[in-house]
Amino acid sequence: MEGTRGAGRGAMGILFPARCVGCQRVLPYNRKEKGICCECEKKMESVKGQVCARCGKILRNPLDAYCKDCKKYTHFFLQGKALFVYTGPMKMAMYKLKYSNARWMVKFFARETKKRYGGWLKEIQPDCIIPVPMFHKKKRQRGYNQAEVFAKALSKEIHIPVENNLVIRGKNTIPQKGLDFFGRQKNLKNAFKLNRNNVKLNCVLIVDDIYTTGSTMDAIAKLLQKKGVEKIFCLTICIGTDV
Numbered sequence: 001m002e003g004t005r006g007a008g009r010g011a012m013g014i015l016f017p018a019r020c021v022g023c024q025r026v027l028p029y030n031r032k033e034k035g036i037c038c039e040c041e042k043k044m045e046s047v048k049g050q051v052c053a054r055c056g057k058i059l060r061n062p063l064d065a066y067c068k069d070c071k072k073y074t075h076f077f078l079q080g081k082a083l084f085v086y087t088g089p090m091k092m093a094m095y096k097l098k099y100s101n102a103r104w105m106v107k108f109f110a111r112e113t114k115k116r117y118g119g120w121l122k123e124i125q126p127d128c129i130i131p132v133p134m135f136h137k138k139k140r141q142r143g144y145n146q147a148e149v150f151a152k153a154l155s156k157e158i159h160i161p162v163e164n165n166l167v168i169r170g171k172n173t174i175p176q177k178g179l180d181f182f183g184r185q186k187n188l189k190n191a192f193k194l195n196r197n198n199v200k201l202n203c204v205l206i207v208d209d210i211y212t213t214g215s216t217m218d219a220i221a222k223l224l225q226k227k228g229v230e231k232i233f234c235l236t237i238c239i240g241t242d243v
């Protein structure tokens, strides 16, 4: 039934009515296309305006080129983009997407990506989309990897293939939450591996649900860079704030 719940068409629409990604309530008919209810739309903060030229966070000081984190640390990716600020209804949405099987949400996020970053994606022309992998045992327990589900939905919208078997998570890391920049880096040390030596990619787009400090993206980007991938970009559904 993957992907049918948000569609809200025909008989499937009655069985799986379109729900708001923010509050998960059934949407009235006139909001179905939007994918979010009026209340959540007001509370959700889209990433727009002056953003960090590197990671895509909304800048606290619009006169800066980079956010506080990107001024301090170098990244292994060229540029990142995100759809929403990780706040308000998006916090609950990301929780549901990760832990409560709310896979239907990805269709909305994939469509939003195409709408808002379609031009950027055409410009950068990635060879493939690489979802941040989950440790295999964890994926088996949970049943899915939310980054992979999002990558597949995005692939359908923008017609760029998903490369699912190149990067693997070789160890079960502890959640990054609560760790500082260096703690995150240490936690991710040797966490990812490449499945093969022959990479043959020039430009890739790494996707995930949430971007905080970029440590996860960097860990993967570093590996790919070593194998000759020249251009590495990232895209996430949510992003933290410039603190």
Ligand SMILES: [Zn+2]
Pocket: 020, 021, 022, 023, 024, 025, 036, 037, 038, 039, 040, 041
């Ligand atoms: Zn709502």
Ligand SMILES: [Zn+2]
Pocket: 052, 053, 054, 055, 056, 057, 066, 067, 068, 069, 070, 071
């Ligand atoms: Zn930044």
